[in-house]
Amino acid sequence: xxxxxxxxxxxxxxxxxxxxxxxxxxxxxxxxxxxxxxxxxxxxxxxxxxxxxxxxxxxxxxxxxxxxxxxxxxxxxxxxxxxxxxxxxxxxxxxxxxxxxxxxxxxxxxxxxxxxxxxxxxxxxxxxxxxxxxxxxxxxxxxxxxxxxxxxxxxxxxxxxxxxxxxxxxxxxxxxxxxxxxxxxxxxxxxxxxxxxxxxxxxxxxxxxxxxxxxxxxxxxxxxxxxxxxxxxxxxxxx
Ligand SMILES: Nc1nc2c(ncn2[C@@H]2O[C@H](COP(=O)(O)OP(=O)(O)OP(=O)(O)O)[C@@H](O)[C@H]2O)c(=O)[nH]1
Ligand SMILES: [Mg+2]
Numbered sequence: 001x002x003x004x005x006x007x008x009x010x011x012x013x014x015x016x017x018x019x020x021x022x023x024x025x026x027x028x029x030x031x032x033x034x035x036x037x038x039x040x041x042x043x044x045x046x047x048x049x050x051x052x053x054x055x056x057x058x059x060x061x062x063x064x065x066x067x068x069x070x071x072x073x074x075x076x077x078x079x080x081x082x083x084x085x086x087x088x089x090x091x092x093x094x095x096x097x098x099x100x101x102x103x104x105x106x107x108x109x110x111x112x113x114x115x116x117x118x119x120x121x122x123x124x125x126x127x128x129x130x131x132x133x134x135x136x137x138x139x140x141x142x143x144x145x146x147x148x149x150x151x152x153x154x155x156x157x158x159x160x161x162x163x164x165x166x167x168x169x170x171x172x173x174x175x176x177x178x179x180x181x182x183x184x185x186x187x188x189x190x191x192x193x194x195x196x197x198x199x200x201x202x203x204x205x206x207x208x209x210x211x212x213x214x215x216x217x218x219x220x221x222x223x224x225x226x227x228x229x230x231x232x233x234x235x236x237x238x239x
Contacts, residue, residue, distance in 0.1 A: 007082040012073045014114045019093040021065030022106040035138030036184045043101055048190050049215055050096040059234045063131035063187035117235045124231045131187040140166040143173050182220050189218040
């Protein structure tokens with residue numbers, strides 16, 4: 001009888017899980033608008049909510065077909081078993097998206113352990129930079145395609161071109177990149193916010209205010225240094 005692996009997350013480290021849609025280029029190509037589709041984005045946001053709330057994360061971020069979820073150093077779910085975390089997170093993402101979209105899709109999942117807070121911050125800055133880069137490339141590519149270029153030509157035209165070139169290309173075609181919806185350029189953040197819920201205590205016969213928490217979907221994330229500070233705000237004091 002072979003032995004099953006039972007790897008565990010490093011103790012005392014922040015953990016980030018990243019789930020990514022499997023072959024979504026193929027899946028999305030005929031049914032969703034390019035480069036961005038609001039309905040697809042909403043499906044991703046719902047999937048992000050499920051991961052964040054079912055696994056007990058403190059912050060989540062989604063862009064394109066990927067979702068990152070941050071967990072605190074003392075996160076103890078599944079005894080920090082790596083295989084459980086990876087498989088269950090991929091399963092929650094796949095089941096949630098599939099259930100709402102009514103099309104069977106798969107997500108993969110991986111774990112990134114951050115050695116310290118600045119690695120957590122760098123991770124989220126890195127994913128946001130990726131979102132911005134992909135948005136500019138995606139809009140430029142599909143603008144060229146709309147103007148009659150073949151896929152191959154569009155790729156050649158954009159190869160090694162500067163950010164300024166792509167911005168100008170869009171501008172000449174009536175699109176100001178900086179005015180596109182922020183969720184496309186910066187990605188979307190999800191986190192818990194406290195709110196007060198008025199109620200009535202029938203035993204004490206009193207109006208009471210309960211503090212509850214709900215998920216905030218932030219479609220207007222800050223960028224760069226401000227985003228850095230924003231992410232630091234989710235991390236515990238120490239190290
Ligand atoms: N039409 C459309 N496609 C989208 C949208 N958002 C993401 N996608 C697609 O999702 C893909 C995500 O890229 P990848 O994860 O690198 O590609 P993939 O095909 O999923 O490949 P693997 O993740 O390696 O399985 C993009 O290339 C797009 O094709 C959207 O709003 N509309
Ligand atoms: Mg993918």
